[in-house]
Amino acid sequence: MSTNGKTVNVTIDGKQVTVPAGTNIIEAARHVNTEVPHYCYHPRLSVVGNCRICLVEIEGWPKLQIGCNTNVSDGMTVFTASDKVREAREGVMELLLINHPLDCTICDQAGECKLQDYAVDHGTGLTRFAFDKQKKPKNVSWGDKVVFDAERCILCTRCVRFLDELCGTDEIGIDFRGEKVSLIVRDDGQLTSPYQMNIIDLCPVGALTSRDFRFKSRVWFMQFANTLCTGCARGCNVVAGAREERLLRMVPRFNAQVNDHWMCDEGRLNYTFVNDEDRLVAPRVNGKDVPYDDALARAAAILQKAKEGGGGAADIAVLGCASPFMTNEELFSFAGLLDALGVTERRFAIPMGEGDDMLLHPEKAPNARGARLFGFQDAPVDAERDWDVVVHFAARDGGGLPDDLNAKSRIVFSLQVDKNADVNFPLTTSFEKDGTVISAGDRLQRVSKALTFAPSHLTERVVLDRLRGLIEDGYQGTDTAALALARIAQEHAAFEGLTWTGIGLQGVSLQLAEAEVGA
Amino acid sequence: MSFSPELVGQVENLWTRYPEKKAALIPAMHLIQKERDGWFSNETIVDTAELFGVPDMHVRGIVGFYDMFHATPVGRHVVRLCKTLTCKLCGAGELIKHVSTKYGVKNGETTADGRFTFKLFECLGHCTTAPMMLVDEEKHESLDIEALDGVLEGLK
Ligand code: SF4
Ligand code: FES
Numbered sequence: 218m219s220t221n222g223k224t225v226n227v228t229i230d231g232k233q234v235t236v237p238a239g240t241n242i243i244e245a246a247r248h249v250n251t252e253v254p255h256y257c258y259h260p261r262l263s264v265v266g267n268c269r270i271c272l273v274e275i276e277g278w279p280k281l282q283i284g285c286n287t288n289v290s291d292g293m294t295v296f297t298a299s300d301k302v303r304e305a306r307e308g309v310m311e312l313l314l315i316n317h318p319l320d321c322t323i324c325d326q327a328g329e330c331k332l333q334d335y336a337v338d339h340g341t342g343l344t345r346f347a348f349d350k351q352k353k354p355k356n357v358s359w360g361d362k363v364v365f366d367a368e369r370c371i372l373c374t375r376c377v378r379f380l381d382e383l384c385g386t387d388e389i390g391i392d393f394r395g396e397k398v399s400l401i402v403r404d405d406g407q408l409t410s411p412y413q414m415n416i417i418d419l420c421p422v423g424a425l426t427s428r429d430f431r432f433k434s435r436v437w438f439m440q441f442a443n444t445l446c447t448g449c450a451r452g453c454n455v456v457a458g459a460r461e462e463r464l465l466r467m468v469p470r471f472n473a474q475v476n477d478h479w480m481c482d483e484g485r486l487n488y489t490f491v492n493d494e495d496r497l498v499a500p501r502v503n504g505k506d507v508p509y510d511d512a513l514a515r516a517a518a519i520l521q522k523a524k525e526g527g528g529g530a531a532d533i534a535v536l537g538c539a540s541p542f543m544t545n546e547e548l549f550s551f552a553g554l555l556d557a558l559g560v561t562e563r564r565f566a567i568p569m570g571e572g573d574d575m576l577l578h579p580e581k582a583p584n585a586r587g588a589r590l591f592g593f594q595d596a597p598v599d600a601e602r603d604w605d606v607v608v609h610f611a612a613r614d615g616g617g618l619p620d621d622l623n624a625k626s627r628i629v630f631s632l633q634v635d636k637n638a639d640v641n642f643p644l645t646t647s648f649e650k651d652g653t654v655i656s657a658g659d660r661l662q663r664v665s666k667a668l669t670f671a672p673s674h675l676t677e678r679v680v681l682d683r684l685r686g687l688i689e690d691g692y693q694g695t696d697t698a699a700l701a702l703a704r705i706a707q708e709h710a711a712f713e714g715l716t717w718t719g720i721g722l723q724g725v726s727l728q729l730a731e732a733e734v735g736a
Numbered sequence: 737m738s739f740s741p742e743l744v745g746q747v748e749n750l751w752t753r754y755p756e757k758k759a760a761l762i763p764a765m766h767l768i769q770k771e772r773d774g775w776f777s778n779e780t781i782v783d784t785a786e787l788f789g790v791p792d793m794h795v796r797g798i799v800g801f802y803d804m805f806h807a808t809p810v811g812r813h814v815v816r817l818c819k820t821l822t823c824k825l826c827g828a829g830e831l832i833k834h835v836s837t838k839y840g841v842k843n844g845e846t847t848a849d850g851r852f853t854f855k856l857f858e859c860l861g862h863c864t865t866a867p868m869m870l871v872d873e874e875k876h877e878s879l880d881i882e883a884l885d886g887v888l889e890g891l892k
């Protein structure tokens with residue numbers, strides 16, 4: 218599609234709009250906020266025009282045309298809801314539903330199913346088909362991630378095209394054409410692509426469901442947050458869905474700069490730690506649960522002693538160990554606390570793994586760039602040294618510090634109980650707080666709270682700010698991540714002028730010198 | 737396994753007639769099926785896909801769609817008997833029954849001696865001389881039981 222920067226003027230349902238030449242009618246209609254119903258069309262897949270629900274009327278053309286495969290031309294007048302179009306759509310809906318089992322009551326897609334939506338919007342609610350429906354395989358396992366239901370499939374081939382055109386594994390095909398037509402998976406019928414779960418989101422109906430999520434909750438009972446996957450440095454935009462304070466799933470959210478419409482399976486399934494039964498929920502001092510005030514007082518006493526002894530000075534050795542899972546706001550507060558103590562030894566460690574040439578990044582944490590920017594060094598901790606005080610944010614895998622580190626006092630923030638900690642504060646996951654991180658490509662993005670951690674919980678940022686208040690007279694922290702960000706914007710040139718709302722749901726690109734964040 | 741140079745030559749010739757290679761798949765697949773014992777094994781499907789540079793699942797879909805392609809081994813001959821309206825009205829039903837009692841094969845089955853595979857087909861386009869059947873690529877029209885036996889018994 219070469220547009221040469223040319224534009225055309227079209228009229229859609231009486232509204233005039235100018236769009237680039239080569240735009241199809243579905244996309245052109247979006248410019249005037251009109252949705253032309255569509256199943257098989259997807260902006261990132263080739264156009265096949267097989268579902269026929271997108272029929273529209275074009276002035277001067279004798280027959281209705283499919284909007285997905287018809288590009289607008291200059292002066293074209295399109296009607297997306299004329300009587301002729303409505304009648305045609307009713308017919309298409311009736312045909313699509315002829316063999317459909319109408320099993321919405323037991324279908325996991327209910328509530329986010331295009332068949333349901335369009336049946337209500339464009340169907341008649343009736344069928345004239347009086348014969349037996351085709352019976353086809355249900356509950357077919359396509360491996361440990363995807364479950365297929367042949368009766369619900371409308372054969373739009375979105376799944377086929379995704380694996381063929383974008384993943385190159387082309388492992389789904391169509392077989393038994395005719396009344397028994399159904400999808401098949403190559404060889405032993407098990408999908409292999411590490412991006413295969415995207416076909417669950419692509420499937421407009423309930424034919425492909427997630428083995429992980431199915432039957433856990435009706436979607437209309439869930440609450441959703443626009444946030445990020447924190448499985449690697451890519452920071453794929455997602456919608457995280459929770460119910461009764463349990464995280465149940467992540468699905469990708471469109472961001473042209475980061476992950477387009479997709480996410481990897483590894484990231485999608487990397488959330489169960491949030492629901493772990495053995496999470497640390499209350500602060501502990503010397504192995505006992507205590508109120509926050511007591512824990513704060515104890516931690517402040519340890520830090521006060523260190524401060525008086527000179528902080529980072531040779532006689533009292535203090536180590537601040539951050540984690541690349543922390544938000545910028547937390548890192549900022551942590552750095553501020555360490556500043557107040559005069560601590561110079563600031564470290565963090567990045568968990569490394571496999572990357573690929575699609576989305577997966579080898580850094581398996583969301584914010585290594587932030588940790589560097591706020592002055593933490595991605596370098597090994599001196600394990601030989603006798604440390605007096607260690608303040609440690611444990612990474613998700615608990616790691617970050619050598620096992621045999623010598624430390625007289627430890628203040629630890631962790632997901633699970635840390636037996637060696639003198640003071641142990643609960644760590645929250647990125648799904649339980651608001652904040653920002655710097656993803657690959659120096660993109661500043663927001664994480665948002667999808668569920669509430671333990672009721673009386675104080676976020677780490679608040680704990681850090683209060684600790685600083687206890688050892689530095691007159692220090693006042695901020696109430697929200699947005700306000701913390703405003704403070705960062707005043708102090709860090711790279712954040713100048715940035716605000717919580719300004720970053721928005723899609724993030725912004727930062728101009729960072731390589732020296733600040735590393736390669 | 738690779739295809740014979742003759743076959744590849746024929747396919748290359750087919751390619752010259754279409755704007756894209758893929759368009760020649762169906763005519764080429766008829767040639768391929770002939771060279772590979774009358775059916776598409778997994779291997780043949782993969783070889784075909786490789787020759788054309790398309791996903792093997794695409795070729796598989798074509799084999800599954802068209803009745804003229806076989807996804808399971810066939811006998812030495814393929815007998816396609818028309819079962820559509822005109823032929824039915826003119827006695828195809830009798831012939832079908834006869835084939836099943838005399839030769840022991842129903843739709844889709846192959847005789848025990850491997851002589852032929854029997855397939856019921858939709859209208860083969862010779863309604864004027866119904867009932868009719870196609871044996872491999874040769875048509876036999878205005879059939880009755882005797883004529884049918886004559887043809888089938890003559891098969892090697
Ligand atoms: S399974 Fe879903 S995405 Fe795939 S062809 Fe069927 S309806 Fe379309
Ligand atoms: S969206 Fe146009 S035919 Fe399916």
Ligand code: FES
Pocket residue numbers: 818819820821822823824858859860861862863866867868
């Ligand atoms: S119905 Fe048999 S050839 Fe047409």
